[in-house]
Amino acid sequence: MYQKLSAKLLGAATALSLMCGVAAAADWRVWNIHHDGHPNTAAMDRFAELVNEATKGEIKVQVFHGGVLGSQPDALEQVRIGAIEVGNFNLGPIGPMVKEANLVSLPFIFKSVPHMFRVLDGEAGDIMAKAMAGAGILPLAWIDAGARSFYSQKPINTPDDVKGLKIRVMNNNLYTAMISAMGGNPSPMAFSEVQQALKTGVVDGAENNFPSFKNVGHYEVTTHYSLSEHLIIPECICVNTKKFEALSPELQAAVRGAAEKAALYQRELWAVQSGQARKDVEKAGIKVNEIADKSPFQNAMGKVYEDYLAANPDMRKLVDIAKSTK
Ligand code: BDP
Numbered sequence: 312m313y314q315k316l317s318a319k320l321l322g323a324a325t326a327l328s329l330m331c332g333v334a335a336a337a338d339w340r341v342w343n344i345h346h347d348g349h350p351n352t353a354a355m356d357r358f359a360e361l362v363n364e365a366t367k368g369e370i371k372v373q374v375f376h377g378g379v380l381g382s383q384p385d386a387l388e389q390v391r392i393g394a395i396e397v398g399n400f401n402l403g404p405i406g407p408m409v410k411e412a413n414l415v416s417l418p419f420i421f422k423s424v425p426h427m428f429r430v431l432d433g434e435a436g437d438i439m440a441k442a443m444a445g446a447g448i449l450p451l452a453w454i455d456a457g458a459r460s461f462y463s464q465k466p467i468n469t470p471d472d473v474k475g476l477k478i479r480v481m482n483n484n485l486y487t488a489m490i491s492a493m494g495g496n497p498s499p500m501a502f503s504e505v506q507q508a509l510k511t512g513v514v515d516g517a518e519n520n521f522p523s524f525k526n527v528g529h530y531e532v533t534t535h536y537s538l539s540e541h542l543i544i545p546e547c548i549c550v551n552t553k554k555f556e557a558l559s560p561e562l563q564a565a566v567r568g569a570a571e572k573a574a575l576y577q578r579e580l581w582a583v584q585s586g587q588a589r590k591d592v593e594k595a596g597i598k599v600n601e602i603a604d605k606s607p608f609q610n611a612m613g614k615v616y617e618d619y620l621a622a623n624p625d626m627r628k629l630v631d632i633a634k635s636t637k
Contacts, residue, residue, distance in 0.1 A: 339396035339554075341374040342386040344502055349526040350584045351399050351546070352376050354454065354577035358397075358548060361569035366562055372397070382501040384482050391447035393551040400448070401456060401546045403481045411442035414629045416485045417619065418612045419605075421543040424455060426636065431545060435632040443547075449555055450547035451570035455581040456520055458540035462529065463516030466600045467537035470494065470611045479505050479517040488615045489541070493608070502527070509533055518542070521588035522581070530592040536599045539608055548574060 339362070343355045359372035380386055380395055383404045389395040391408070406413035414420065414435060421427040430436060431453050440450050461467045463476060474494035480486035482499045490497035498514050502523075508514045510532040517529060518541070524530055548570040555563060593599055602608075620627055 336368065337370050337554075339370055339372045340380065341372055342378075342380045342390065342395050342398040343374055343376045344378040344383055344386075344399070345523070346377045346526055349522055350577055350580035351454070353580055354573050355399050355548075357576050358569055358573035361572055362566055365565035365569050369562060370558075370566065378503055382503065384501075387448065390549060390551050393447070393554055395551075396554055397548065397550050398448075399454070399546060400549050401481070401544055403483050403486070403542075403544050405443065405448065406483045406485065409439075409443050409446045409448070410623065410626065411439045411629060413483070413485060413619075413623075413626065414439060414633060415544050416483055416542065417630065418485075418489050418541045418615060419609050420630070420633050424457060424543055427543045427545055428453065428455075430633045430636045433632070433636060435629050435636070438629060443549070444552050447552050448549045449552040450549050451555075451567050452548045452574035454546045454548065454574045454577045456544055456546045457522070457581065457585050459518045459520055459542040459544065460537055460539045461516055461518045461541075462524060462533045462536040462597075464534050466535045466598065467516075467539065468600065468602055469607050471607075472537075476515040477513075479508060479514045485615065485619065486542075488618065489612065492611050492615050505529060506532060521585050521592065525588040525592050530595055530597050534596070534598060536592065536597050538599065538601050539605065541605075541608055 341355055341359065343352060345352045355374045355376070359374050362370050362372045381389065383400065386395060386398050387400060387404060387408060390398045402412045402415045406416045415427070421430065431439070436453070443450055461473070461478070465472070467473060470493040473490065475496070477496045477498050478490045479498050479500045480490060481502075487497035487499060500508060500514070505514070505517050506528050509517060509529060516533070519529065524536065550566065555566065558566065589599065620630065
């Protein structure tokens with residue numbers, strides 16, 4: 312009797328909340344790997360404020376910076392299953408879970424950051440976003456992560472300079488193939504371990520953009536940053552698909568709007584702070600070398616593309632779209 316009554320009451324309450332369009336207040340956790348001083352940290356804080364405002368507190372967002380909720384592959388899994396709601400993810404570590412996301416991890420696939428955004432804003436981006444959402448990681452907005460270049464204890468000007476070097480990469484077989492194709496020894500490793508590994512000589516080098524190179528102190532334990540710009544990998548503000556889809560259309564629009572605004576803010580910050588990060592590390596003693604001719608690096612990637620497309624022939628369509636995007 313009691314059970315029946317409470318079930319009825321619950322039913323009535325649900326019906327009422329549906330009628331009024333009221334969803335229960337939710338607490339959302341956001342994973343961010345970066346620390347204070349990185350553009351993404353400020354942008355994710357902005358995202359939290361915007362969601363709190365736009366949903367009038369119905370969704371309360373708390374951001375956990377510095378990767379305290381786990382490494383990036385772990386956090387991706389957590390967002391995929393809904394244990395964490397949102398993450399600022401790099402698409403590199405998403406590739407092993409969602410094949411379509413691997414488009415952006417093919418070395419030199421994009422001509423520039425604006426080119427990368429044009430590809431993401433077109434059909435290829437739609438295909439990638441759908442596949443990611445299908446895997447539980449729905450991209451609400453794309454953000455800028457510039458280009459990644461090598462840093463080590465010596466300048467790198469040609470693939471030959473990579474020969475024999477142990478280079479840390481993010482978790483993705485495309486990156487190990489990329490380093491091997493240059494004659495180096497790839498070493499996949501969590502971001503949080505890289506500074507110590509560089510310091511103790513466990514690895515000879517790594518690769519990243521200027522803001523991340525600076526923010527986690529990799530510049531303190533290396534001497535040269537060589538502008539190979541071999542990868543232009545975007546990032547996303549991504550949400551667990553089921554949790555997002557369970558929201559009312561109004562709340563979905565509010566969350567998406569907040570992510571889009573935070574992403575624009577991130578891109579503005581990035582434009583200024585990536586140049587500043589370069590200046591800061593140079594001031595601290597890092598020698599930055601331009602690589603006048605990148606074609607030897609690009610040519611060395613022929614085999615990476617060949618092997619990858621032979622194993623993943625269905626990725627050719629995305630590669631063709633990216634290459635034919637002006
Ligand atoms: C940074 C990305 C971050 C990655 C890190 C890495 O923003 O998501 O985890 O590189 O190299 O630039 O692991």
